Amino acid sequence: MPTVFEAVRNEFGPELPLLHDGHHRMTPIQAATLGKALEPYDLFWLEDCTPAENQDAFRLVRQHTTTPLAVGEVFNTVFDFQTLIREQLIDYVRAASTHFGGISPLKKVMDYAAQYQIKSGFHGPTDVSPVGLAAQTHLGLAIHNFGIQEYMEPSEKTNTVFEQSMTFADGYLHPGEKPGLGVELNEEAAASFPYQQAYLPYNRLADGTVHDW
Ligand SMILES: [Mg+2]
Known part of the structure; x- marks a missing residue:
């Protein structure tokens, strides 16, 4: 995914809002890794990066990335x-x-x-x-x-x-x-x-x- 966002940013510049939906598919540490890797591409939000029923998971993700999170x-x-x-x-x-x-x-x-x-x-x-x-x-x-x-x-x-x-x-x-x-x-x-x-x-x-x- 980071290579996709790099290509999109290169093509469309910094103004275009980019949003990505993880559909609850990642584990907490995978979500944290992705959020961190996407920081250079300035996402509008990263959505449902991991299931939020376990709220501890979001503590872990949040500690590792400044990519905005939507849930x-x-x-x-x-x-x-x-x-x-x-x-x-x-x-x-x-x-x-x-x-x-x-x-x-x-x-x-x-x-x-x-x-x-x-x-x-x-x-x-x-x-x-x-x-x-x-x-x-x-x-x-x-x-x-x-x-x-x-x-x-x-x-x-x-x-x-x-x-x-x-x-x-x-x-x-x-x-x-x-x-x-x-x-x-x-x-x-x-x-x-x-x-x-x-x-x-x-x-x-x-x-x-x-x-x-
Ligand atoms: Mg969704």
């Missing part, structure tokens, strides 16, 4: 962030309103994070739904420690079912002018897309063991 897309409560924030082991909160209990708990964790200059970087793939993304966008506008908002373009089907006032242009989300979250569920449109069971991809090690992906 929390699999977290479900404010208490998951308690140690990571109090000990300033992370730089960005990656929680999503959809998985975190909504706007109120997300606001609580961001107010706590603000005391330590830790910013938001809410999880924003399409599975948080346009409702979740709208909630996070509004919250991002309301807090003083907004950092960045992840965004993934919804499919045409999704946009048919969820009528949104939110817009995305030139890297910026705008919540639009409609009241509330600005998202209306079109139940008639939803009925034309019957439920189909589906699974997220899963990852196996060479010996077949199921592993974080």
Whole structure:
């Protein structure tokens, strides 16, 4: 990975923000080694470098690198962030309103994070739904420690079912002018897309063991 980032920096210069997602795949010492090796390339953040359920692991990573760390897309409560924030082991909160209990708990964790200059970087793939993304966008506008908002373009089907006032242009989300979250569920449109069971991809090690992906 360091050779990839070296090539990207050489090609695009120092201004382009670069983010890397480790998807919980590294051991703590591997994560620390990578963070240290990436320091010359000035990452915006290194995300989920190692599973954060074991908060001691982040003490180890933090002691070894100044690469900014982002964590929390699999977290479900404010208490998951308690140690990571109090000990300033992370730089960005990656929680999503959809998985975190909504706007109120997300606001609580961001107010706590603000005391330590830790910013938001809410999880924003399409599975948080346009409702979740709208909630996070509004919250991002309301807090003083907004950092960045992840965004993934919804499919045409999704946009048919969820009528949104939110817009995305030139890297910026705008919540639009409609009241509330600005998202209306079109139940008639939803009925034309019957439920189909589906699974997220899963990852196996060479010996077949199921592993974080
Ligand atoms: Mg991620």
